[in-house]
Amino acid sequence: MSDQTDVLQGTLDLLIMRTIALEPMHGWAIAQRIQQISDELLRVQQGSLYPALHRLEHQGWIVADWGASENNRRARFYSLTKAGRKQLDVEVSKWERLSAGVNLVLQRT
Amino acid sequence: MRLWHIFHSRLRSVFFRDRREDDLREELEFHLERETERLEASGTPREAARFQALRLFGGPEQIKEECRDARGTGFVDDTIRDIRYALRGFARAPLVAFTIVSTIGLGLGLVTVAFTFLNMVLFRQDQVPNIHEMFAVDRPRTAEREPAPLTRAHLDDLRRGTTIFTDAYGEISGIDFPVDGRVLLMTFTTANFFQVVGVNAAMGRTLMPGDDEPLAGRPVIVLSDRGWDRLFARDPAVLGRALLVSGVSLEVVGVMPEGFRGLSIVPPDYWAPLSMVDDVVPTYRGRGAHVDVRVVGRLKPGISRQTAQAGLAVWSASQPSGSPLGPLASSGSRGAPGMTLVPWRGTVQQPLEAMVVTGPLFFAFGLILLIGCANVANLLLARAVARQREIGIRLSLGAARGRIVRQLLTESLLLAVLAAAAGFAISRVALRALVDAMLTSWPPEIGDLQLLVPAADWRVLLFLMIGAGISAMFFGLAPALQATRIEPVRTMRGEVVRDARPGRARDLLIGVQVSASAILLICAVVFLRSALAAATADPGLRTVDTIAIQIAKEATRTAMVQAVAAEPSVVAFAASSPGALGASRTAVAETAGAKATVAYKFVSPDFFSVLDIPVVRGRAFTVDERSPDLPVAIVSETAARVLWPGADAIGQVVRLERDPRADVRAADEPRFQPRSVTVVGVVRDVAGFRIAPFPKSIVYLPTGAAVPGTAVIARVQGDPERARQALIKRLTTIDPGMEQAGSEQVGVLGWIVRMETYLLKVGFWFTIGLGGLALVLTLSGLFSVLSYLVEQRTREIGVRMALGATTADVTRLVLSQSIRPVGAGLLLGSGAAAGLSALLLATPGAEFIGQIVHVLDPIAYGASLLVITAACLAAASIPATRAARLDPTLTLRQE
Numbered sequence A: 001m002s003d004q005t006d007v008l009q010g011t012l013d014l015l016i017m018r019t020i021a022l023e024p025m026h027g028w029a030i031a032q033r034i035q036q037i038s039d040e041l042l043r044v045q046q047g048s049l050y051p052a053l054h055r056l057e058h059q060g061w062i063v064a065d066w067g068a069s070e071n072n073r074r075a076r077f078y079s080l081t082k083a084g085r086k087q088l089d090v091e092v093s094k095w096e097r098l099s100a101g102v103n104l105v106l107q108r109t
Numbered sequence B: 001m002r003l004w005h006i007f008h009s010r011l012r013s014v015f016f017r018d019r020r021e022d023d024l025r026e027e028l029e030f031h032l033e034r035e036t037e038r039l040e041a042s043g044t045p046r047e048a049a050r051f052q053a054l055r056l057f058g059g060p061e062q063i064k065e066e067c068r069d070a071r072g073t074g075f076v077d078d079t080i081r082d083i084r085y086a087l088r089g090f091a092r093a094p095l096v097a098f099t100i101v102s103t104i105g106l107g108l109g110l111v112t113v114a115f116t117f118l119n120m121v122l123f124r125q126d127q128v129p130n131i132h133e134m135f136a137v138d139r140p141r142t143a144e145r146e147p148a149p150l151t152r153a154h155l156d157d158l159r160r161g162t163t164i165f166t167d168a169y170g171e172i173s174g175i176d177f178p179v180d181g182r183v184l185l186m187t188f189t190t191a192n193f194f195q196v197v198g199v200n201a202a203m204g205r206t207l208m209p210g211d212d213e214p215l216a217g218r219p220v221i222v223l224s225d226r227g228w229d230r231l232f233a234r235d236p237a238v239l240g241r242a243l244l245v246s247g248v249s250l251e252v253v254g255v256m257p258e259g260f261r262g263l264s265i266v267p268p269d270y271w272a273p274l275s276m277v278d279d280v281v282p283t284y285r286g287r288g289a290h291v292d293v294r295v296v297g298r299l300k301p302g303i304s305r306q307t308a309q310a311g312l313a314v315w316s317a318s319q320p321s322g323s324p325l326g327p328l329a330s331s332g333s334r335g336a337p338g339m340t341l342v343p344w345r346g347t348v349q350q351p352l353e354a355m356v357v358t359g360p361l362f363f364a365f366g367l368i369l370l371i372g373c374a375n376v377a378n379l380l381l382a383r384a385v386a387r388q389r390e391i392g393i394r395l396s397l398g399a400a401r402g403r404i405v406r407q408l409l410t411e412s413l414l415l416a417v418l419a420a421a422a423g424f425a426i427s428r429v430a431l432r433a434l435v436d437a438m439l440t441s442w443p444p445e446i447g448d449l450q451l452l453v454p455a456a457d458w459r460v461l462l463f464l465m466i467g468a469g470i471s472a473m474f475f476g477l478a479p480a481l482q483a484t485r486i487e488p489v490r491t492m493r494g495e496v497v498r499d500a501r502p503g504r505a506r507d508l509l510i511g512v513q514v515s516a517s518a519i520l521l522i523c524a525v526v527f528l529r530s531a532l533a534a535a536t537a538d539p540g541l542r543t544v545d546t547i548a549i550q551i552a553k554e555a556t557r558t559a560m561v562q563a564v565a566a567e568p569s570v571v572a573f574a575a576s577s578p579g580a581l582g583a584s585r586t587a588v589a590e591t592a593g594a595k596a597t598v599a600y601k602f603v604s605p606d607f608f609s610v611l612d613i614p615v616v617r618g619r620a621f622t623v624d625e626r627s628p629d630l631p632v633a634i635v636s637e638t639a640a641r642v643l644w645p646g647a648d649a650i651g652q653v654v655r656l657e658r659d660p661r662a663d664v665r666a667a668d669e670p671r672f673q674p675r676s677v678t679v680v681g682v683v684r685d686v687a688g689f690r691i692a693p694f695p696k697s698i699v700y701l702p703t704g705a706a707v708p709g710t711a712v713i714a715r716v717q718g719d720p721e722r723a724r725q726a727l728i729k730r731l732t733t734i735d736p737g738m739e740q741a742g743s744e745q746v747g748v749l750g751w752i753v754r755m756e757t758y759l760l761k762v763g764f765w766f767t768i769g770l771g772g773l774a775l776v777l778t779l780s781g782l783f784s785v786l787s788y789l790v791e792q793r794t795r796e797i798g799v800r801m802a803l804g805a806t807t808a809d810v811t812r813l814v815l816s817q818s819i820r821p822v823g824a825g826l827l828l829g830s831g832a833a834a835g836l837s838a839l840l841l842a843t844p845g846a847e848f849i850g851q852i853v854h855v856l857d858p859i860a861y862g863a864s865l866l867v868i869t870a871a872c873l874a875a876a877s878i879p880a881t882r883a884a885r886l887d888p889t890l891t892l893r894q895e
Helices: A012-020 A027-037 A046-059 A082-108 B002-015 B017-041 B046-057 B060-071 B074-092 B094-123 B152-161 B193-197 B225-232 B274-280 B305-318 B351-386 B388-396 B401-441 B458-484 B488-492 B503-536 B554-566 B637-643 B720-732 B736-740 B750-792 B794-802 B807-841 B846-852 B858-884 B888-894
Strands: A062-068 A074-080 B134-138 B165-179 B182-189 B220-223 B242-245 B248-255 B270-273 B292-299 B340-343 B546-549 B570-577 B585-590 B595-603 B615-618 B632-636 B653-658 B675-683 B698-702 B711-716 B746-748
Touching: A012 A027, A012 A046, A012 A062, A012 A074, A012 A082, A027 A046, A027 A074, A027 B017, A046 A062, A046 A074, A046 B017, A046 B046, A046 B060, A074 A082, A074 B017, B017 B046, B017 B060, B046 B060, B074 B094, B074 B401, B094 B351, B094 B401, B094 B458, B134 B305, B152 B165, B152 B292, B152 B305, B165 B193, B165 B274, B182 B274, B193 B292, B220 B225, B225 B248, B248 B270, B248 B274, B270 B274, B305 B340, B351 B388, B351 B401, B351 B458, B351 B503, B351 B750, B388 B401, B388 B458, B401 B458, B401 B750, B458 B503, B503 B750, B503 B807, B503 B858, B546 B720, B554 B570, B554 B711, B554 B720, B595 B637, B632 B637, B637 B675, B637 B698, B675 B698, B711 B720, B720 B736, B720 B746, B746 B750, B750 B794, B750 B807, B750 B858, B794 B807, B794 B888, B807 B858
Parallel strands: B182 B270, B220 B248, B595 B698, B632 B675
Antiparallel strands: A062 A074, B134 B292, B134 B340, B165 B182, B165 B292, B220 B270, B242 B248, B546 B711, B546 B746, B570 B595, B570 B711, B585 B595, B585 B653, B615 B675, B632 B698, B653 B675
């Protein structure tokens, strides 16, 4: 537990969009998936997940629909819009540039 | 797509608020439930699992709030909350709300009156399909002369000879005609008029091609909505009814829809076929195809105005110059195209002139609005001090300053919207009152006045809304900013913070108000003094019982002159060219020693005695001197002084040459023949009138009533109006066209005096009304501000008095509060008035304005400034004496 890191400020949007790019998901599953895929390295603050989802929806990158969850209950499933996919590409390349830059600084000093 | 998602999501968040809240709750609940299940699956007991899930999650309410914020629906929610809050505030202080709404409403209403007029003449296009295709064919206007109009024959030829128009019609519009004591406004059109404009009748039919044949069966007319209302009181069975106009029975065959004005600003009462014009209107009798019409056409789709203009030029050039149609290309103006196309959409053709006419209205009404806004701003400033505690509490509870400013502005905006509604009602009432006042006060001898209460449309409403928004910014922003510039802790203790005392803003507002009232009052006094001066001014010629008669048809001259001579009420008569009030032409006079431009006028021997112009030296023309060719002349005193300085003019010879700068003649006017004349007499200068001044330096040349082109001037006995009617009756037997003679054909000269005093009186009543209103608003503002200040400073005054200040000291203290802003306002106001006058005098119309009103009248300035000062002192003295009467022990004990 203690070696989990909170998701970096500003990257949550990117992670959410990347996660639901494969298939529509509800909020809880998104948080779980991020944790699983990162080999439990990353922890999504559950409290900041929903505001982020609503903000992305408000910006038109993602849409939400009610659907049946894996345990057969009503859940809000989020999926990327077309514009959201483009935005994801932009965000990914931005992130790559940033992390490459940060890595270079760390290695060369 | 993205935009659609955004729009959809926002729409839902705004309008389906409950649903959105439910969704949010369910979504978060699902998450908690799922998390609990997960923990349960790993062996935690249900209760503990639920608790841990909640702990991981954080406060659901806070997350909900963050989600709401993330959606950006806060703005709408906040606004709704602000509006509710504001309405509660109004309910708590209804008098304040009422004062604000009525003050701003009054100002907005007045400005809207001005805009409604402007809208009518400038923006309100007629309801005609594809109106941008409609163009009138016009000949270019030269500086001095109206272009010769086109005739019906031109129209027929144009329709045959060009292909630029889908079709074109001809009309004679704006003919007013008295029927049963009412003046009807009618338009005669070619029968294709309604087909060209493309508007169908609301009831019955429009004119058909057959209606316009010279020998059509029954004469028919099509009513406008206005005519239907005015003449037939909206009788649903009006079709087939008849209207009797000058002996012709006109059958109503149709009624046009409301809002169709026939491409004019004011709709006529009805449209009649053009061929009927000579049956109905006597002055048009016997002119057939040569009757003058305005030609308006619908351009073919896709033809530009330039192309069409070129097409017209080709057509007009192809007209043989000797053709019966007359030359079309405008002679003299080389290179200029013979024809132009003017957009014809039922609005005024000269937007600039409309702006010039309504500009002063906007300015004057705008000043009232400005004063009202200043008053309200002051009131709100005072209230802001009173609300410091409330605002202080909200600030210390964590409200952002911007949030409170927004709330206060919402309040102002809400008030402004209410004021706009009140303003709309006020503008309707004011318009009706204005039109009624004009109609009842209009002197009948000037002519008929056609005035309608202009309708309001969406543009007027839009204008009102924008005006309300701007006013709200003006009266609401400063108080809102001022109110929030406070320190919460100290205000909670009930202290009024020194920085928040809005003294400077208040002084500024009072100054603005005083200067605006000063401008209006100065205008009022200027008009009043000019009206008085005009009423007492001596024009230098006799007007009360003098009647001027224009002879329209030279063929009837002898008979007409005999008829005038035979009328028993006529005591004496003379003739002149141009007429008694007509503008004189100029010539260059040359003597042995001097050369000057003088006016000249042909007058008959009795001219001077009929008009009471005294002969100072020498003699008037003798009875035999009635020919324009005789080499004798009489000069005015000024002309004598200019041409022969220091010498006697009698017996001198002067050479009169054409004035090269003024060689513009009306078509029927004979060219001035240069001549040498001997002066036989000198007469007194004739000052003339403010709106029609006479040249001082003038040479009179002989003529007689028998000479073509002269107008007859008759002195009558008894009631001039009755004599005028008797003359008209007599003259109608010779020329039937005289039956409808207006003041310009047979008129008592006194009308011009009436006209000028009327105009000045209108100006006076208008500005005095507004000036009074401005002053009342300003005084009430000043009064309430000072009263409020006294109330605020009761404790301070009490201390002062306890320490030995006399009542005089206290009075001075309060009065001094108002002296600076009032004084500054007076200076600013009179400066602005003088500046405006200077600006006015710099415009091309300055000479004319200068003759009518004396814009820089020092007495007007002095008087109005005195009135304002006195009124302000009076308004200030009440709170001042109240302050002086304070009992120091009482006020100190109160604390």
